[in-house]
Amino acid sequence: MTIAQLLLCLxxxxxxxxxxxxxxxxxxxxxxxxxxxxxxxAQNFDYDHDAFxxxxxxxxxxxxxxxxxxxxxxxxxxxxxxxxDGFVTVEELKDWIKFAQKRxxxxxxxxxxxxxxxxxxxxxxxxxxxNATYGYIL
Numbered sequence: 001m002t003i004a005q006l007l008l009c010l011x012x013x014x015x016x017x018x019x020x021x022x023x024x025x026x027x028x029x030x031x032x033x034x035x036x037x038x039x040x041x042a043q044n045f046d047y048d049h050d051a052f053x054x055x056x057x058x059x060x061x062x063x064x065x066x067x068x069x070x071x072x073x074x075x076x077x078x079x080x081x082x083x084x085d086g087f088v089t090v091e092e093l094k095d096w097i098k099f100a101q102k103r104x105x106x107x108x109x110x111x112x113x114x115x116x117x118x119x120x121x122x123x124x125x126x127x128x129x130x131n132a133t134y135g136y137i138l
Contacts, residue, residue: 054100
């Protein structure tokens with residue numbers, strides 16, 4: 001190996017060692033989306049309705065008259081106002097949205113549990129899980 005080849009190998013090694021990685025890794029855990037709808041307030045408020053009410057409740061509100069909708073929203077706002085001062089703070093609104101999203105998750109888990117607990121004993125055995133999940137194949 002000549003001196004020129006040795007210097008070239010050494011230079012390339014140093015270049016590789018000192019270079020920054022090209023792949024950017026996202027180390028932040030992002031909260032899941034509050035809705036699967038597009039968030040564009042200029043067009044519509046469907047995303048906000050899903051986030052604020054939960055997807056199932058938002059569907060119900062879509063079928064109400066404006067008067068009924070206003071009345072029901074008034075009742076919800078009083079639930080959001082935890083300190084009962086007549087105003088909804090940003091923190092109270094965030095807490096409500098988290099509650100609405102968790103409520104949907106818990107209801108979905110309950111629905112899934114009932115669908116897998118075939119003998120309704122409060123437990124899901126492997127046999128029940130297998131039949132509920134793969135039964136249509138067997």
